[in-house]
Amino acid sequence: MGTLIVLxxxxxxxxxxxxxxxxxxxxxxxxxSKVWDWLTTVDHKKIxxxxxxxxxxxxxxxxxxxxxxxxxxxxxxxxxxxxDTFNELLTMHGTTMIFMAAMxxxxxxxxxxxxxxxxxxxxxxxxxxxxxxxxxFAGGLLMNLSWIFGGAPDxxxxxxxxxxxxxxxxxxxxDFYVLGLQIAGIGTLIxxxxxxxxxxxxxxxxxxxxxxxxxxxxxxxxxxxxLFAFPPLTVALLLLMFDRLFGSHFFDYTMGGSxxxxxxxxxxxxxxxxxxxxLPAFGVMSEVISTFSRKRLFGYTSMVFAxxxxxxxxxxxxxxxxxxxxxxxxxxxxxxxxxxAIAVPTGIKVFNWxxxxxxxxxxxxxxxxxxxxxxxTFVMGGxxxxxxxxPPADFQYQDSYFVVAHFHYVLVGGTVMGLFAGAYxxxxxxxxxxxxxxxxxxxxxxxLIGFHLTFFPQHFLGLxxxxxxxxxxxxxxxxxxxxxxxxxGVVGMAIGTIAxxxxxYWSFKKAAPAPADPWDGRTLEWAISSPPPxxxxxxxxxxxxxxxxxMEKQAGNKSLPPAExxxxxxxxxxSFIPILMAxxxxxxxxxxxxxxxxxxAIIGLVLVIVCLFLRSFDRDHGYHIEPDEIEExxxxxxx
Amino acid sequence: xxxNQHSDNHAVSPKPESAVKHLISFLIxxxxxxxxFYVVIKSGSVVAEHLILPLxxxxxxxxVFLQLFTxxxxxxxxxxxxxxxxxxxxxxxxxxxxxxxxx
Numbered sequence: 001m002g003t004l005i006v007l008x009x010x011x012x013x014x015x016x017x018x019x020x021x022x023x024x025x026x027x028x029x030x031x032x033s034k035v036w037d038w039l040t041t042v043d044h045k046k047i048x049x050x051x052x053x054x055x056x057x058x059x060x061x062x063x064x065x066x067x068x069x070x071x072x073x074x075x076x077x078x079x080x081x082x083x084d085t086f087n088e089l090l091t092m093h094g095t096t097m098i099f100m101a102a103m104x105x106x107x108x109x110x111x112x113x114x115x116x117x118x119x120x121x122x123x124x125x126x127x128x129x130x131x132x133x134x135x136x137f138a139g140g141l142l143m144n145l146s147w148i149f150g151g152a153p154d155x156x157x158x159x160x161x162x163x164x165x166x167x168x169x170x171x172x173x174x175d176f177y178v179l180g181l182q183i184a185g186i187g188t189l190i191x192x193x194x195x196x197x198x199x200x201x202x203x204x205x206x207x208x209x210x211x212x213x214x215x216x217x218x219x220x221x222x223x224x225x226x227l228f229a230f231p232p233l234t235v236a237l238l239l240l241m242f243d244r245l246f247g248s249h250f251f252d253y254t255m256g257g258s259x260x261x262x263x264x265x266x267x268x269x270x271x272x273x274x275x276x277x278x279l280p281a282f283g284v285m286s287e288v289i290s291t292f293s294r295k296r297l298f299g300y301t302s303m304v305f306a307x308x309x310x311x312x313x314x315x316x317x318x319x320x321x322x323x324x325x326x327x328x329x330x331x332x333x334x335x336x337x338x339x340x341a342i343a344v345p346t347g348i349k350v351f352n353w354x355x356x357x358x359x360x361x362x363x364x365x366x367x368x369x370x371x372x373x374x375x376x377t378f379v380m381g382g383x384x385x386x387x388x389x390x391p392p393a394d395f396q397y398q399d400s401y402f403v404v405a406h407f408h409y410v411l412v413g414g415t416v417m418g419l420f421a422g423a424y425x426x427x428x429x430x431x432x433x434x435x436x437x438x439x440x441x442x443x444x445x446x447x448l449i450g451f452h453l454t455f456f457p458q459h460f461l462g463l464x465x466x467x468x469x470x471x472x473x474x475x476x477x478x479x480x481x482x483x484x485x486x487x488x489g490v491v492g493m494a495i496g497t498i499a500x501x502x503x504x505y506w507s508f509k510k511a512a513p514a515p516a517d518p519w520d521g522r523t524l525e526w527a528i529s530s531p532p533p534x535x536x537x538x539x540x541x542x543x544x545x546x547x548x549x550x551m552e553k554q555a556g557n558k559s560l561p562p563a564e565x566x567x568x569x570x571x572x573x574x575s576f577i578p579i580l581m582a583x584x585x586x587x588x589x590x591x592x593x594x595x596x597x598x599x600x601a602i603i604g605l606v607l608v609i610v611c612l613f614l615r616s617f618d619r620d621h622g623y624h625i626e627p628d629e630i631e632e633x634x635x636x637x638x639x
Numbered sequence: 640x641x642x643n644q645h646s647d648n649h650a651v652s653p654k655p656e657s658a659v660k661h662l663i664s665f666l667i668x669x670x671x672x673x674x675x676f677y678v679v680i681k682s683g684s685v686v687a688e689h690l691i692l693p694l695x696x697x698x699x700x701x702x703v704f705l706q707l708f709t710x711x712x713x714x715x716x717x718x719x720x721x722x723x724x725x726x727x728x729x730x731x732x733x734x735x736x737x738x739x740x741x742x
Contacts, residue, residue: 315731
């Protein structure tokens with residue numbers, strides 16, 4: 001208690017000093033600084049960049065963890081990272097890649113692109129958008145700080161009970177997993193809701209549902225999956241938190257609980273989750289392939305239908321992760337059939353992409369290369385998926401490297417390649433600078449070859465009986481050379497990623513400003529400058545058909561027809577409340593993890609409630625940008 | 640933001656809603672939650688033990704309806720989207736529950 005009072009007094013002093021007690025210009029300087037602008041922004045374009053870059057940061061962290069695991073497995077009986085450390089690496093690699101890398105980068109693209117594609121000036125709830133980002137960031141940071149504070153979680157990314165309970169996972173590791181994911185999960189959930197509201201309500205005049213670009217469609221469907229899939233995770237994490245922190249016994253079978261309930265809850269969330277990360281990649285691919293084939297997307301309506309169908313089916317297949325639990329042949333058969341059914345809409349999509357390219361005027365830009373590389377890679381992952389969906393065979397594949405190979409083919413071959421394609425495609429729109437095509441091609445080829453070299457041998461490692469999540473193997477079991485090849489492949493992926501990093505550096509330092517429409521694009525975002533002005537569209541556009549911008553270009557128009565006269569534009573004000581609220585959750589998370597008397601948790605939650613209060617009685621209703629100001633910026637852009 | 644955007648599918652309420660309605664249903668929901676906790680903690684002494692589960696289920700159902708109609712505006716016109724998504728939610732919840740219990 002004494003320390004707490006000292007801390008509070010110190011904080012008060014600091015606030016007094018910084019807010020003008022001694023230095024009155026300080027506050028002014030902070031408010032005008034770029035850092036403050038980014039920390040308090042509610043602009044979807046800036047939040048998109050924040051999401052994408054912090055997601056990429058966590059992608060690097062997760063990648064280094066993967067590199068360490070492959071280094072451990074390069075030769076038999078290696079002792080680089082053994083036992084607990086290896087378990088921590090594999091847990092953090094999986095969790096970081098799924099929750100802290102793939103999803104934020106997807107949200108980054110969604111934020112940067114979706115409002116532009118539907119002709120909106122921002123998302124429906126800009127404040128909530130900022131809050132969603134900061135909550136994800138707080139959660140991700142919290143989980144990764146576990147490396148410093150008492151050990152990372154080591155119960156696998158699925159965190160199965162009973163292993164994840166206090167008895168078998170003592171120490172704060174799994175607590176970091178529970179609290180970190182819970183906080184990041186709130187952010188993801190409100191982000192998903194926000195995009196649903198945006199896409200339903202803020203489409204430009206004339207933009208009917210069946211004129212929406214494919215990426216917007218997949219974002220919409222993904223948001224719907226998030227809405228229904230994240231609550232089970234929230235519940236599961238809450239129950240696990242109570243089991244670990246407050247002595248309840250939901251998952252403790254010795255006290256009448258059920259360990260299988262965790263698996264159910266986790267996979268009811270977990271299976272839709274894999275579609276959350278793959279569907280937006282499908283959307284990116286549809287945009288990229290259509291643009292660089294100079295053709296309308298083949299079978300647009302069937303693409304929409306397939307997307308919705310995949311989303312719907314994704315909720316009735318979760319038991320295929322639990323075939324070996326012993327739920328019985330009836331259950332296993334039903335879920336096996338449902339799982340194989342998903343191959344049908346996915347197949348529709350693959351054929352539509354192929355037919356889009358057929359007869360098209362294909363340009364092999366980096367984005368298009370990633371899209372073309374994606375198709376066979378993803379199909380291979382899909383094929384092994386159907387193999388795994390057959391329960392009798394699954395009993396053999398279960399928990400072997402075959403499974404690892406399968407999901408890396410769909411997640412890296414699908415999601416990561418999709419994200420890279422999206423990055424190269426929309427980079428000029430996000431940052432106003434092009435990425436270098438030559439470096440981009442080096443990136444693509446090293447990454448693609450490295451990827452196949454890494455993961456293709458893992459199919460056979462699995463079939464030869466190498467279990468996943470085990471840190472070593474015996475020599476002379478036929479596993480040595482394949483493991484060596486697999487580790488060599490990682491070098492290719494690492495070089496590819498470094499090439500991408502250099503490309504980012506190149507684009508900021510040396511690239512010329514990007515034109516508004518560098519790819520001869522088809523959708524609305526290419527009709528405005530790169531990067532777009534803060535209000536996106538001076539006048540909301542009138543949409544006259546699918547591929548609206550392409551239609552106007554074909555009709556010889558230089559710009560989109562306006563749907564409204566030039567008027568003053570209402571903009572939301574920046575706010576520091578989102579980051580403060582995320583900080584509250586962050587402190588609360590730490591407070592729960594350190595247990596004791598939960599002082600930190602209470603302080604954090606009080607801060608959250610204060611922020612809620614501030615927000616509820618906030619009288620700031622934004623500001624207006626007047627027409628003359630808009631005209632001035634427009635002139636600046638044209639000159 | 641929103642008033643600048645045209646939207647074809649807004650839920651249109653005939654008149655602005657009063658905050659009182661929201662406050663009252665919020666209060667009722669808090670009371671029902673507290674009551675459910677109280678009944679379980681004092682298990683046996685307030686309500687007979689075999690009645691606890693049905694009772695808190697009744698509390699839960701009342702809360703669901705309050706939630707749907709006051710906060711999620713299910714009663715308003717033009718709420719087709721809400722209806723679609725709520726139905727979808729119910730379908731998925733039922734599938735999950737049936738899957739867990741029967742499988």
